[in-house]
Amino acid sequence: MKAVGVGIIGCGNISSAYLKAIASFPILNVVGLADLNEDLARSRGAEFNIPATNAAALLADPDIEIIVNLTVPKAHVAVGLQALDAGKHTYSEKPLGINFAEGKKLAETAKTKNLRIGAAPDTFLGGAHQTARGILDEGAIGQPVGGTATFMCPGHERWHPNPDFYYEIGGGPMLDMGPYYITDLVNLLGPVAQVAGFAFAPRNERVITSEPRKGERIPVKVPTHIAGVLAFANGAIVQIGMSFDVAGHQHVPLEIYGTEGTLIVPDPNHFGGQIEYLQKGGAFENRDTRHPYADGNYRSLGVADMAHAIRSNRPHRANGSLALHVLEVMEAFEIASQTARTVTITTTTERPAPLADSLVDGRIGK
Template identity: 40%
Template structure:
């Protein structure tokens, strides 16, 4: 197989909403993957999307899932429909890559993992932002011992929801939505990628408003009911003993706090979020490092702000919005019979963590996490070139 050009991995898109544009733009850059059909509940919406992105066929959902020429379903439906579409695709012997969250019910998640395993199919899931250059740089620093043994982590997102920029934000405030399920997957996946699986959690939550008003687009001024908590605080303990805290909120008008930090015996890695909506939620951006040595000031005045932080050089690719990268990696994983990095196992583990955080305020106790997951291998610095040139030497580690 060495030196062979991989056969095209044929993908059928289900769900033609706003998020599909960046997936289709990213995947169009790679000849190894071809989106050959798209579908949504609105056939006209599918036709428009197909015309915009040069997709040959606009079909019904049933037709895409049943098509024997399609290898994989890209599931970009709303959260409440994720499990059903994924189940139907697996039953049709299709690999699946889905948007986050993995599911909205733990039983559904376990069923889907078991079904994929029984049928020998790959089941991948967003977010794949941890494959971007910023997060690969963070992982490299940890693996190289730049901060010594990691001991803690902190994540904070303070934003005031989605109604200011999304024309149809209702689902963010319905079952399956809220800041924990919407933003939490990015931050928790980054934590697992850098620190490993999570052992137990605690949490508190509330909501500031029972109704919220859409502030853009054709529905400007329309009111929505809020069915979920919109301000979530959590405590997290990892299997390796590290501990952390996380705030995910749609109820904060502004904050100077947003950032993601990992603390170690010998230093700190900081991922600043200039825009609180786009931090672990993105592939790129600076990584700051402060070590034991650079934190010693002797009798000199202590530096403030960004002074004395080292901006770490980024040697990795994908320093732009590259949603869909996880699906490209899954295509190679199918070809080479290796684990996919943005895996269903990790997505299920992250969902169980979020589900436990959401249950913790009512239970009033720490919630133990029953699942675990393999920690994904770092992405080769020259991916996908390394996979094309010599697939047998691709990194198969978990």
């Protein structure tokens, strides 16, 4: 199968993980890199032996079919629209956009131009999460009735060298970490129908404790502690907590409850992890992962799946419909908090097709 040409715009922290993982997928051929910071692009290009150029050159290159957009969140849609205008499919880091309105514009533009859009996270395609999906689909927990989704930490200024964007519009724990949890929940349970919740920011500034800007203060422009409820179209009700204000906790990332059992799903920020299953009346037992892509960091798996889908003329899994639905759900928490009402979600999406086989040799799960 002919490799798909890829151009990467954005050479920040996450680009290294993408470029390392792309080496696992022969379907992907990275033609060039670009960043507003030309020195950063050249440094990343030298690290991975890939030509560094500028965004205009990548967009004009006829050998490039997919633009992978690894810019900061507030630039995701602007860069995505440029890629679509240039006739390229586009795959973005999460979230799809910083609000539902701009994400919808991107989706509508792609549809008009008959081009594909996709977005991270693709961790739900990892072996542990696909195995959990299989356990649910087999009916092992009976009818799903509820669950919990929890991400809580003291904030990313502890480790990130430039954490400002985590606290700007388009940041915060919901738009930053929420995509991993809500995307995996949609993979497991299907689309969300309603959202209720509360959101606030207990501090209006943060102190960076990482190098090289240790001691510098940065403003907080978004809610940093969110608690709410997701009501799924299948009837399941999941409690969710996302925070950059919690010193520590003892909740597992994802629990799914059913009439006949409970499933502990690993951290959706990773592709692997330990699955636990409890049958009603029994005790928790570990379950082995039955699917590939559980033994490492495969960020770009969603891009590889998109590339195979282009060549095979089939839907890709980390698609625009899924990403737009998740974006609307995430935005709904702040709307619910501001208006003191339950928000009905206007979009829906299909659960992505399960991934049963390896993408490395081109075999795609039905």
